[in-house]
Amino acid sequence: MAVKLSTIRQAFHLLKNIDFEQLGRLSEKIDLPKVMATVGKMNDQQLSGLMRMLQSSGGERKKELPPVNGDFYDLSGMLSPEDRALQLKVREFMESEVQPIVNEHWVKSDFPFQLLPKLAALDICGSTYEGYGGIQSSFLMEGIITMEIARVDCSMATFFGVQSGLAMGSIYLLGSEEQKKEWLPGMQRLEKIGAFGLTEPEVGSGAAGGLTTTAKRDGDTWILNGQKKWIGNATFADVLVIWARDVDDNEVKGFLVKKDTPGFSVEKMHDKMALRIVQNGVITLKDCVVEEKDRLQHANSFKDTAKVLRMTRAGVAWLAVGCARGAYENALAYTQKRKQFGRPIGSFQLIQNHLVEMLSNLTAMQTMVYRLSELQDEGRLEDEHASIAKVFCSLRTRDIVSRAREVMGGNGILLEYNVARFVADAEAIYSYEGTKEINSLIVGRAITGFSAFV
Template sequence: MSFEPLISDFYGFESALTEQEKDLLMELRYYLETEIKPIVNDHWERAEFIAPAVKGLAALGMFGLPWAETQRFPNSAVFRGWTALELARVDASVATLVGVQNGLVMGSVAVAGSPEQRAEWLPKFASGELLGAFGLTEPLSGSDSAQGLRTTATPDGDSWILNGAKRWIGNGSISDVTIIWAKSTEDGQVKGFLVPTSTPGYSATRIEGKQSLRIVQNADIVLDGVVVPETHRLQNANSFRDTAAVLRLTRAEVAWAAVGNAVGAYEAAVKYAGERVQFGKPIAAHQLVQELLAKSLGNITSSIALVTQVSTMLDEGRQRDEHSALAKEFTTSRMRETVAWCRELFGGNGIVLENDVIRHFADAEAIYSYEGTREMNTLIVGRAITGHAAFV
């Protein structure tokens, strides 16, 4: 399969990937274009999960790319960013599925699990045998999870008893296992647990009425006396710092997904501009339409440059919280502008799903907020700039 760069990669950043990485990216692109794109609007409209995507993406090796136990071949954080962009270019919900499974769930096990837990659980998640969810956010605790976590874990012999509630948990109503983060009643520290969703006392209810990332099955979760064995406690999760280490790895890929969502809207706009005729010529020949496209491409290009560098820093072991925070804040803000300009180009036709822009427009709102709001990421960067924390 020949390598063909995206029209939105104006400066050719993709060309820096290795041949092996390019080959897999093309395999992913072909799969998404032929298997997912034809059905995505229908599933989005019905808020229905695309179940075959789990096996399809697992067969490509999309789950487990960063981890030695499950990676298809040695690869870079920059390449993994490109896969997030590619996924979101076709559908941000599918990108979220991979981000949750590959980054948040498997990342929790890889970062905070023991070698034995990594060997036991990572292959099961990588193969798609198990679908995971990541339970951190709570009804009363989102941005202040570091201090405001209310879910408790009480030691009881060789087990732990979990009580509390979680909200906005992606894959939460369909997962086989959920990573639950809870505060120990013994030492007050945050700990992580692998909780099979069939465990008595665990219940998940899908959140209805969602108008962004509709394919993602977000859930409210209740934990009522859920008993989890010590063997299911992530052995190296001893404080919120360990939770934050997982988020640090995934936040940069969310920034890549934001770029991908903007790219999807931009590509739809370029195609439509070439086909739609008004005043006797394609609207692509009108100055103000070209201005919208040029501004969109500028946002996309600057964002690709930023996320490429932040992922390079991750590969080199130099990435810090403020680097991924700036990437997430900047790219989601530019994404929001871009999808609005692209939807504007369509006029009234832009609100119809079949024209492939309104879905990206709506999905941008969720990407803008999850895994750290613009405000919280701005304050992380502000602290790095000034040396002063201004969170409260």
């Protein structure tokens, strides 16, 4: 039977790289005429299979691996071209400016102030506050921005959440027009830094009715006394939103306290195991005098405070997604490169099982917060919507970072591989903006009609 020309070409291709010396050594081990006769009898399909086998075993071609991408359902594909461009702009900033220095600052527990002008240039602070400078975007886009920042570093995302969310949000939602004009433009440009002082040394979850920081009206001024703890940005903020209980009507009210106000002092907190770049402080207010014009004019009870928390709690859920995505993508990239027993560890079944469970949780989190922000943009966000997202996403993030650390073995606890930071930071995210228990009771009250709060 005549051999096809294509068959001859493929047979020649198999042997064309063998020189005469190699051919001589090969003939001592195998019957070359018999091999050629056998190859000559193969059809095109058999020869193609032989070629694939030889190329695979010989390692002539490097296997092209899928890209590392935590957006498995392509939610980014639903964004407008402008929003997608902004997402990638933030990603490029985080990867080029923050990633190279983040571990150094994490170890030293200091803040990279040199990055503030470049962060300001992104024009992303206060993007949902209409009329006060900067680009205008949706809550969905703000959430995606938060995720992109947290995907590289959760501390920077927390700074962004305090500045753009809690501090600016308090003024935007509850301040007078004069207060908005005084503070919001400069805060949007990061020329003025804000902080949010609600939590106290002995009062966290019980802030609704148990604040020990007091405010006493005295003519056109208020006298504040008490302490605040865990206050992000407190050590360098220009203005701090301080929440205190009015001793006359027992209601929670908000005050804008400038950093140089007499009676105000702050001490940096040390020895944190998580969010080490965030500059948390303990604030002491001792007969601190604040003018009536600096009281948030529309903050008259804790229900008003809760409006700010509801808005920003959605952002914390997005931050958890970013933390989880950063851990997953770092772990996936590691398993594609790290070899054991002569093979990338990503080729082993148990490693793939971990990765798939991580991705499943991450994808569920992403779709949840995407819909959460859609509700927020529609003006339909309720406390329970934000709370269930905070509960679910912070829980699943803990699981994802744990598995990321596991697939990396001992290297998972080294900062140079990044996952160790995500493991630590996930613990802080799990607790702040309402613990799992408190947020669960908010959801429980909504679905049963019964309040289980003490």
